[in-house]
Amino acid sequence: MELTIILAVPLILSAAGLFVKKNEGLANLNCLGYLLSLIFSISAGYRFLSAPGSLSVDGLSLFFVFTISTVAFAAALYSGGYIEHEISRNLITKEKARLYYPLFNLFVFAMLLVTTVNNLGLMWVAIEITTLVSAFLVGFHNNKNSVEAAWKYIIICSVGITLALLGTILFSYAFVFSTGAKSLNWTELFSAASRLNPEIVKIAFIFIIIGYGTKAGLAPMHTWLPDAHSQALSPISALLSGVLLKTSIYAILRYGLIADKCLGGSYVSHLLILFGMLSLLVSAGLVLVQKDIKRLLAYSSIEHIGIIALGFGIGGPIGTYGALLHMFNHAVTKSLLFFGVGNIVNVYGSRNIRSIRGALRALPFSGLMVTAGIFALAGFPPFSIFFSEMMILLAAFSRGYAVLGCAMLFFIVIIFGAVIYYFSQVLFGEKPKNIVPYKEPLPGRLAFLFLLVFILVSGWAVPVLLDGLIRSVLILKGI
Amino acid sequence: MENFIILGLLLSAFGMVFSKRVGALIWNFTLQSFFLFLLTFIEAVKGGGLSLYLVAVLVLILKVLVIPRIFSKMVVEMKVSEDLGFFIRPELSLIIALLLAYLSWVFSGMLFLGAAAAVAFLMMALGFFIMVFRAKALAQIIGLLAMENGIFLLASLVSGGMSFLVEMAIFFDVFVGAVILGIFVYRINRLFVSIDVSKLNRLRG
Numbered sequence: 001m002e003l004t005i006i007l008a009v010p011l012i013l014s015a016a017g018l019f020v021k022k023n024e025g026l027a028n029l030n031c032l033g034y035l036l037s038l039i040f041s042i043s044a045g046y047r048f049l050s051a052p053g054s055l056s057v058d059g060l061s062l063f064f065v066f067t068i069s070t071v072a073f074a075a076a077l078y079s080g081g082y083i084e085h086e087i088s089r090n091l092i093t094k095e096k097a098r099l100y101y102p103l104f105n106l107f108v109f110a111m112l113l114v115t116t117v118n119n120l121g122l123m124w125v126a127i128e129i130t131t132l133v134s135a136f137l138v139g140f141h142n143n144k145n146s147v148e149a150a151w152k153y154i155i156i157c158s159v160g161i162t163l164a165l166l167g168t169i170l171f172s173y174a175f176v177f178s179t180g181a182k183s184l185n186w187t188e189l190f191s192a193a194s195r196l197n198p199e200i201v202k203i204a205f206i207f208i209i210i211g212y213g214t215k216a217g218l219a220p221m222h223t224w225l226p227d228a229h230s231q232a233l234s235p236i237s238a239l240l241s242g243v244l245l246k247t248s249i250y251a252i253l254r255y256g257l258i259a260d261k262c263l264g265g266s267y268v269s270h271l272l273i274l275f276g277m278l279s280l281l282v283s284a285g286l287v288l289v290q291k292d293i294k295r296l297l298a299y300s301s302i303e304h305i306g307i308i309a310l311g312f313g314i315g316g317p318i319g320t321y322g323a324l325l326h327m328f329n330h331a332v333t334k335s336l337l338f339f340g341v342g343n344i345v346n347v348y349g350s351r352n353i354r355s356i357r358g359a360l361r362a363l364p365f366s367g368l369m370v371t372a373g374i375f376a377l378a379g380f381p382p383f384s385i386f387f388s389e390m391m392i393l394l395a396a397f398s399r400g401y402a403v404l405g406c407a408m409l410f411f412i413v414i415i416f417g418a419v420i421y422y423f424s425q426v427l428f429g430e431k432p433k434n435i436v437p438y439k440e441p442l443p444g445r446l447a448f449l450f451l452l453v454f455i456l457v458s459g460w461a462v463p464v465l466l467d468g469l470i471r472s473v474l475i476l477k478g479i
Numbered sequence: 480m481e482n483f484i485i486l487g488l489l490l491s492a493f494g495m496v497f498s499k500r501v502g503a504l505i506w507n508f509t510l511q512s513f514f515l516f517l518l519t520f521i522e523a524v525k526g527g528g529l530s531l532y533l534v535a536v537l538v539l540i541l542k543v544l545v546i547p548r549i550f551s552k553m554v555v556e557m558k559v560s561e562d563l564g565f566f567i568r569p570e571l572s573l574i575i576a577l578l579l580a581y582l583s584w585v586f587s588g589m590l591f592l593g594a595a596a597a598v599a600f601l602m603m604a605l606g607f608f609i610m611v612f613r614a615k616a617l618a619q620i621i622g623l624l625a626m627e628n629g630i631f632l633l634a635s636l637v638s639g640g641m642s643f644l645v646e647m648a649i650f651f652d653v654f655v656g657a658v659i660l661g662i663f664v665y666r667i668n669r670l671f672v673s674i675d676v677s678k679l680n681r682l683r684g
Binding site for chain 1: 589590591603607610616619623626627630633634637642644645648649651652655656659660663666667670671676679681682
């Protein structure tokens with residue numbers, strides 16, 4: 001029941017785009033709709049915790065539904081003011097802005113669909129829909145840069161997803177090969193996992209991790225990510241970095257559960273550690289040389305996806321718990337930063353780090369939020385990312401991955417330094433005379449505060465709902 | 480009979496690698512899709528039920544008729560040069576294609592599958608090859624669709640096709656994807672006055 005409503009809300013909202021004429025109306029309707037979605041995702045979560053069998057999905061799905069609903073609600077709050085600002089700067093026309101809301105809603109719908117369907121073929125379809133819809137949102141400005149970014153995004157991710165489809169078919173082949181029956185339902189594959197042919201599952205999982213890993217932004221398949229995330233409209237950058245990458249991680253996790261049960265031991269772990277470490281390496285190298293502030297954040301997303309992959313790879317109760325918690329923490333923190341940076345970029349009319357100075361004076365509210373967000377992102381206590389990173393590091397050292405833990409710490413410190421250095425240039429100093437201070441509209445401010453609560457709290461006092469859902473995933477994994 | 484069709488699929492895949500002009504590439508892709516239609520149709524006749532007939536008809540309509548026609552029209556409308564733009568020499572293309580054929584065969588063996596599956600893997604590999612080593616944006620779309628043709632063949636070989644609903648959904652996705660990519664090719668052509676992907680080099684680092 002709750003899930004039906006959660007999925008219906010974005011669909012109804014995108015249909016509303018045909019009838020509501022005013023952009024403000026659409027923006028407000030979106031806020032209401034996603035508030036409703038968020039409430040229902042919380043209620044579905046609690047119902048699952050009290051009676052696990054009463055829903056058609058498991059804790060892993062509900063964890064993602066909650067994360068997506070949280071970020072989508074914040075992005076809906078933020079979008080109205082952002083789009084108005086873009087219109088006032090003549091970056092987009094009023095007519096074109098009306099296209100934004102239906103696309104936004106379809107995008108969110110597709111992401112929610114990914115995490116709630118049981119059929120692995122349909123999950124593939126939903127992930128492909130996320131690419132197709134968001135490509136328009138990446139290329140929304142329709143200039144040379146954004147069209148180039150959109151083209152690379154759609155082509156590279158389509159190749160990735162084609163490989164994932166091959167992996168999907170090989171999993172279904174493994175199922176036919178071993179059981180004689182035909183199915184693509186995750187629950188059926190999972191319950192038959194120990195009987196599947198390990199050789200086929202090994203090859204199939206490689207295609208899954210490369211295929212969906214492309215969409216998740218794991219290096220070395222990440223090349224589309226900095227372009228797309230920096231060219232997209234800022235609320236969309238938040239959705240891309242905050243949750244879209246994670247829906248692909250979700251897909252990898254689903255297959256990982258099957259492959260782990262079939263192969264046992266370390267096969268899946270080692271692959272995740274390999275790609276996670278590569279992602280950290282690549283982002284640490286490239287974050288140092290960035291000139292574009294949104295690109296900087298995009299590379300930091302590659303870093304965090306790497307950390308998440310490492311967490312799952314290291315595994316164990318603490319590593320897995322840390323990785324899941326980190327996924328949520330990164331989603332809220334990175335969204336807040338993209339919102340703040342979106343406002344800064346709109347006021348200064350540039351994304352170049354060297355030409356933005358004194359953002360704290362030009363945008364007192366957004367500037368303050370970005371300052372908090374950047375320390376949170378870099379992993380300062382008491383912000384939530386510090387705690388989830390610590391959990392993953394702790395798991396690394398306690399499970400015999402000491403060298404890995406040290407390397408991870410080394411890369412985190414490099415990125416920490418680079419991010420703080422670049423952002424201190426942007427935030428502090430005198431603002432240029434020609435910049436008019438900007439006052440954010442109320443819904444926009446609420447979006448920041450809403451996310452900030454999670455950033456402040458969900459490290460040292462993990463919300464009961466998140467904690468319960470994460471624990472149910474640990475049970476699913478049998479640890 | 481099926482073996483001849485598989486051979487046809489193989490030859491048209493090689494034909495795509497050797498196409499020097501956009502028109503030839505589209506024609507070879509159409510041919511490949513037509514062989515895929517024949518294969519599905521024969522399976523349906525052998526007793527696959529109504530759903531398999533429907534899948535066959537969809538292959539015919541979308542991949543043999545609609546998509547190639549859209550692409551041909553685009554080439555005419557955008558007045559782009561017919562030359563595909565090779566990033567590597569044709570001789571080297573041949574050597575790589577043969578190497579890929581061998582690897583597909585080995586790979587198929589690793590998965591306990593036969594020659595037909597090897598052709599499916601080769602179709603994917605060559606599709607990818609075309610995407611990487613041909614300059615025109617249209618070639619990237621066709622390469623992608625060729626990869627999907629390979630997957631389609633593999634799916635029908637190893638699991639007797641996926642469930643009908645899933646198959647329809649994937650079809651819909653692929654079609655919408657091709658159309659959206661087409662829209663972006665138009666945009667690229669308008670903004671960059673060319674559809675050479677090598678011109679898309681503004682975003683770096």
